[in-house]
Amino acid sequence: MRIDILTLLPRLLDGPFADSILERAQQNGLCEIHLHNIRDYTESKHKQTDDYQFGGGAGMVMMVQPIHTLISKLKAERDYDEIIYMTPDGEQLEQRMCNRLSMMKNIMILCGHYKGVDQRVRDHLITREISIGDYVLSGGEIAAAVLTDSIIRLIPGVMNDETSALTDSYQDNLLAPPVYTRPADYNGWKVPDVLLGGNFKVIEAWRMEQSLIKTRERRPYLYPPDLEGSRLFALHAAGGTDASALPR
Ligand code: 6GU
Numbered sequence: 001m002r003i004d005i006l007t008l009l010p011r012l013l014d015g016p017f018a019d020s021i022l023e024r025a026q027q028n029g030l031c032e033i034h035l036h037n038i039r040d041y042t043e044s045k046h047k048q049t050d051d052y053q054f055g056g057g058a059g060m061v062m063m064v065q066p067i068h069t070l071i072s073k074l075k076a077e078r079d080y081d082e083i084i085y086m087t088p089d090g091e092q093l094e095q096r097m098c099n100r101l102s103m104m105k106n107i108m109i110l111c112g113h114y115k116g117v118d119q120r121v122r123d124h125l126i127t128r129e130i131s132i133g134d135y136v137l138s139g140g141e142i143a144a145a146v147l148t149d150s151i152i153r154l155i156p157g158v159m160n161d162e163t164s165a166l167t168d169s170y171q172d173n174l175l176a177p178p179v180y181t182r183p184a185d186y187n188g189w190k191v192p193d194v195l196l197g198g199n200f201k202v203i204e205a206w207r208m209e210q211s212l213i214k215t216r217e218r219r220p221y222l223y224p225p226d227l228e229g230s231r232l233f234a235l236h237a238a239g240g241t242d243a244s245a246l247p248r
Helices: 020-027 064-077 095-101 119-124 141-152 200-218 228-237
Strands: 002-007 032-037 050-052 060-062 082-092 106-111 128-131
Touching: 002 064, 002 141, 020 032, 020 141, 064 106, 064 119, 082 141, 095 141, 106 141, 128 141
Parallel strands: 002 032, 002 106, 082 106, 082 128
Antiparallel strands: 050 060
16 A cells, blocks of 8 residues: 655654554555645745635635646646645544545645645545544644544554454444453452453453443443444455445
8 A cells, every 4th residue: 555645844744654553564565654745835936835815814724726736746646545634624634534444545635724725625536535623733744644544553464463453442433342450459459350260261251241341331332333344344355445335
């Protein structure tokens, strides 16, 4: 999978992809992340990328030309499954969307700044608009990093333990059960007996019960769970890249 990120602030994105799981995924050839500085594509004398808005009002708007030039260049090089614009008024990101996006081959992510981009970019170049939640960030870069991380970790081979991404909170629309490690008794704070008993079936049942209780309490709208995660696992295992096999 290839992800192209278009931004005015590429340095903001140097960090998140240079470490740990996302760094290893790139080194192992499981994904490519390419950062593009929109400023490199402006045709204006003073390297301008934003301007005052028509009709007046505070805040600068990102101009069409540099974004159009960059997107056109990339589209001429390969086909893109989605051209995503990160914006607080976009469709809210949830696991089901991450699952679908993880099946895709090439995606572009445009990060907005200031008042955002000229509406004509959204009308003519963007295929999808995504928000990471109902709060406002100073730009789309951190949201793009969140989106990229949520997608890449689902690619088989990216996580150490192939199944771990699929036993996560949200993967089956279930929150994760509590976890414990040694010591079994820390100054009187005890680990539940069931986990020390060694009966794997009983432990699994306890974990599922804990997940169900937690989900019903904390995310009633995710309850009862579905089998999205298991389906994704099967699709990836079969080498599938057809995101339409998953519900939207
Ligand atoms: Cl995608 N962008 C910005 N600027 N703020 C956000 C967001 C995106 N998602 C939630 N808040």
